[in-house]
Amino acid sequence: MACAIEALGLSPLYSSSSGAESTEKASECLKDCNTIIRQLIAKDIKPLDIVTKKSLENATAVIMALGGSTNFTLHILAIAKSAGIDFTLNDIQRISDQTPYLANFRPLGKYFMSYLSKVGGTPAVMKYLLEKKLLHGDCLTIYGTSLEELLSKIDSRILFDNPSGLSDVIFPIERAVMNHGPMAVWYGNIATRGAVTKWSDKYGYLFFLFFLYFCESERYFKGKALCFDGESDFMKAVLQDKLLEKLEKDENPHVCIIRYEGPKGAPGMPELHTPASVITGANLQHKVALITDGRFSGASCGFIIGHITPEAFEGGNISLIQNGDTIELNGDKKRLDVLNVDDQEWQKRKQQWKKPELKYRTGVLYKYVQLVQDASTGCITDSA
Numbered sequence: 001m002a003c004a005i006e007a008l009g010l011s012p013l014y015s016s017s018s019g020a021e022s023t024e025k026a027s028e029c030l031k032d033c034n035t036i037i038r039q040l041i042a043k044d045i046k047p048l049d050i051v052t053k054k055s056l057e058n059a060t061a062v063i064m065a066l067g068g069s070t071n072f073t074l075h076i077l078a079i080a081k082s083a084g085i086d087f088t089l090n091d092i093q094r095i096s097d098q099t100p101y102l103a104n105f106r107p108l109g110k111y112f113m114s115y116l117s118k119v120g121g122t123p124a125v126m127k128y129l130l131e132k133k134l135l136h137g138d139c140l141t142i143y144g145t146s147l148e149e150l151l152s153k154i155d156s157r158i159l160f161d162n163p164s165g166l167s168d169v170i171f172p173i174e175r176a177v178m179n180h181g182p183m184a185v186w187y188g189n190i191a192t193r194g195a196v197t198k199w200s201d202k203y204g205y206l207f208f209l210f211f212l213y214f215c216e217s218e219r220y221f222k223g224k225a226l227c228f229d230g231e232s233d234f235m236k237a238v239l240q241d242k243l244l245e246k247l248e249k250d251e252n253p254h255v256c257i258i259r260y261e262g263p264k265g266a267p268g269m270p271e272l273h274t275p276a277s278v279i280t281g282a283n284l285q286h287k288v289a290l291i292t293d294g295r296f297s298g299a300s301c302g303f304i305i306g307h308i309t310p311e312a313f314e315g316g317n318i319s320l321i322q323n324g325d326t327i328e329l330n331g332d333k334k335r336l337d338v339l340n341v342d343d344q345e346w347q348k349r350k351q352q353w354k355k356p357e358l359k360y361r362t363g364v365l366y367k368y369v370q371l372v373q374d375a376s377t378g379c380i381t382d383s384a
Contacts, residue, residue: 001075006122007062008079009050009141012036013150017121019114036142043144051083054136057095058147061134062126064099064181066116067108070196070306071271071295073183077378089185089194089376093334096181099134102171109177111169119169120158128156132173186305188335189346190291190317190327193309193376195336219331221289221303223253225321225338229312230260231294234275244282253287255327259318260356261294262311263372263379267365273297276304289329291336293318293375305329305336307375313356314374320349 002016012032018024039045056076063072073092080087102125104110116122129135130151137148159170171177178199186195226243228234234256237243247254256275263269272294279288289303290296293311296304310316317338321327326339341349360366371381 001068001072003066003068003122004059004063004072004076007059007126007135008055009058009139009147010047011142013123014117014121017113017116019117022117024117039144040142045140045142045144048083050140050142051079051085052139053080053085053087053091055139056080056085056087057091058126058135058139060092060095061099061129062122064096064101064183065125065129065134066103067101067105067177067182069297070183070198073185073196073307074269074295074375074378077376078380079378081378081380089196092183093185096183096185099129099181100173100176101178101180101182102173102176104168104171104177108182111166115166115169118164119160119162119166120154120156123151123154124156124159125170127151127154128159128170131156184331184334186334186336188337189341190321190336190338191305191308192317193374194307195291195305195309196307196375197303197305221253221255221329221331222339223255223287223289223327225257225323225325225327226254227257227259227321227323231258231270231272231275234258235278238278244278244284247284247288248282251287253289255289255291255329257318257321257327258290258292258294259312259321261292262309262313263374264369265311265313265356266294267359267369267372269293269295269375269379271295271297272306289327291318291327291329303329308336309374309376311374315350315353315355317346320346320353322349 005011006016012028014024015028018028059076077087105113126135130137130148137146139147141147141150143150160167160172183196183198186197228237258272258275261270261272272292273296276290276296279285279290285303291305291308293308294306296306308318312319321338325341328337328339358369368381373380
């Protein structure tokens with residue numbers, strides 16, 4: 001998100017890529033920010049002067065090029081809502097479609113994020129994307145100048161030719177990891193308001209290539225549903241019921257569904273890194289997918305789709321899926337669907353469904369559940 005804020009024009013140049021204990025960071029905090037704040041006051045520049053639809057698109061493009069986390073989608077949607085800007089999951093998908101994935105960062109790649117500072121930092125990446133007409137140069141920044149003016153003295157060639165001798169931290173477009181962003185927005189009868197996935201790591205990307213080249217339909221997966229009402233339910237099955245051993249012996253593909261982990265149901269939409277790691281640690285990522293109304297990390301492995309909306313606690317269709325249902329995940333169409341359930345059956349299951357009891361009846365979390373909206377809005381707690 002630091003890179004996104006810098007691309008938005010809301011933080012100093014290099015601030016997202018300079019090391020926390022570096023002399024550059026000290027200068028940025030003690031000198032640069034002081035000067036910038038004085039200039040902002042003098043010119044009466046406020047955040048809403050800087051945050052526009054174009055600057056939101058810039059932030060999204062930089063995140064796609066660098067391979068940021070799916071958590072970005074929640075933050076950028078919330079920022080847009082707070083600014084009163086019409087910016088949706090579909091805008092994120094549009095920018096992802098047109099922005100190549102260029103970064104060679106872990107877990108998919110070779111380097112830690114700290115190496116970006118050795119090859120020109122985030123400004124060099126922004127300048128390169130600007131030169132390739134993938135950013136809007138006319139956006140205002142906290143310096144009181146446009147992004148194009150701000151980057152005018154930055155030489156993007158340092159990304160590929162630098163004193164550190166690192167020419168493969170950021171790839172040129174001609175050698176992009178992917179010719180589109182690593183994130184995708186999916187819809188379907190499981191996620192009528194959207195879901196988010198990311199081919200984020202070495203295993204997930206190889207799995208993506210497996211779909212692309214060897215499956216009957218590109219990026220296609222179909223398996224039987226295994227439903228778990230929460231992460232603890234899944235982990236109990238793993239630790240007590242030998243779930244992994246059963247899945248390993250079963251030749252059929254499965255889709256694990258971990259639900260009631262959304263913003264209302266959990267509450268708070270926790271990150272389900274452990275279940276994803278368990279599946280990959282057992283080397284089952286080639287035949288076990290995971291879908292959830294919770295979040296997952298950019299470091300998670302395997303075929304994972306999260307942020308499913310409507311969430312289970314709201315009675316979304318993910319709450320109505322039953323063990324043994326046939327789940328289809330179609331990467332080409334960006335759809336996730338239950339195949340064996342028609343409208344009549346959905347309605348029948350809906351009538352039988354009972355909303356779970358609230359986990360909290362008092363305090364901040366109780367208030368949060370009453371106010372929070374779903375992941376397709378950025379989990380905001382107001383209606384702005």
